[in-house]
Amino acid sequence: MFTVARDFSFSYGHRLYRYDGKCKRLHGHNAEARVVIAVDSLDERGMALDFVNLKAIVGQWIDDQLDHRVFLADDDPLARILLDAGEPVVLVEGNPTAERFALMIYEYAKSRGLNVERVDFWETKNCRATYSQ
Numbered sequence: 147m148f149t150v151a152r153d154f155s156f157s158y159g160h161r162l163y164r165y166d167g168k169c170k171r172l173h174g175h176n177a178e179a180r181v182v183i184a185v186d187s188l189d190e191r192g193m194a195l196d197f198v199n200l201k202a203i204v205g206q207w208i209d210d211q212l213d214h215r216v217f218l219a220d221d222d223p224l225a226r227i228l229l230d231a232g233e234p235v236v237l238v239e240g241n242p243t244a245e246r247f248a249l250m251i252y253e254y255a256k257s258r259g260l261n262v263e264r265v266d267f268w269e270t271k272n273c274r275a276t277y278s279q
């Protein structure tokens with residue numbers, strides 16, 4: 147088996163609703179996500195997946211859908227206020243944790259036909275969540 151990976155960076159805001167800790171306050175992160183692709187054999191070019199394609203597919207989606215947006219739980223009352231103010235709020239089922247970002251990126255890459263082995267997501271340089279099946 148071969149694996150290739152590409153790292154992506156983006157910024158986002160969030161808060162954890164019904165959470166007893168400082169992350170209940172609205173704040174932001176400069177996140178890193180690593181998308182790992184696994185294949186059994188290489189293509190005719192000797193590649194598992196062209197890094198250019200990985201960037202075009204996943205990187206563009208991250209830029210368009212995740213970067214510089216605010217992620218809130220779908221029942222967070224702050225969402226209505228920010229949406230009414232025209233802020234780019236994305237509602238997620240449950241809290242917008244690092245685990246959920248790893249899952250969101252994994253599911254998107256999978257939906258585009260990529261053989262995703264896992265997604266590692268660093269909320270900070272010391273805190274990482276991973277999703278794989």
Ligand SMILES: [Zn+2]
Nearest residue numbers: 160169173175
């Ligand atoms: Zn946070």
